[in-house]
Amino acid sequence: MSDYDAFPEQRQTLIQKILEESGRVVGADVARQLGVSEHTIRRDLQELARRGICKKVYGGAVSQFKQSASFDIRISQNIQEKSGVAQYCADLIRPGTCIFIDAGSTYLSMAGFIPPQMELTVVTNSPQIAAALSGRTQGELILLGGKVYPQTGSVLGTGPINQVRDMLFDQVFIGVCGLDPEAGLTAVYYEDACFKKEVLSQANEVVAAVIADKMPQIARYKVAPCEAIDIVVVSSLTNTESFSRTDVQLRVAE
Structure with a gap:
């Protein structure tokens, strides 16, 4: 066996491989695996973070966030995977309820699986999702008003936040930029994070x-x-290992 204590390059290569495979490393686990001190692993993680390979978190590190493409581009990516997750989410909707659908390419796909005859009130901050549901004759469709952000494909700002404060949702289908067992749900843009927080505060159930x-x-x-978050719907391709020690309710869409 190589003397990992003497060869930081080998340690960091192995840590990087773990990050690529699972998205997260736990410092104490890697230290035991390699027979080195946790302090040594913390130095390695600091170096990998400096190089932009990972982001340090309490007890270890996670893969560096991969910047998403624009909304228009994301629509054409991972179509089959999104379709399976989208259909599962649509099956969770209950007739006669008021739901909020956040902007996102997966939720745009979900709009196509909502039965047109279902009595439902749908609120969204996505012009694309509103357009996809505009032919519905049952229930109500409410598009929040404000400035459209091209990167997220959503309406954000004080206007929609104020509108949401006067609404109560039976279900919220919240958009996800990143999800981690320690950091929780995170967003790329500040305005989007502020809006999502307000929506969640008005939700009875969050998906x-x-x-x-x-x-x-x-x-x-x-x-x-x-x-x-009450329910997290994932695809069969999603690595959920790091969530095994949490109380998150995972549903796998086949």
């Missing part, structure tokens, strides 16, 4: 659709802990 490249991962702004 999060998460495809493989969003979990585990940490974006820049915290939105809510994992405990604030």
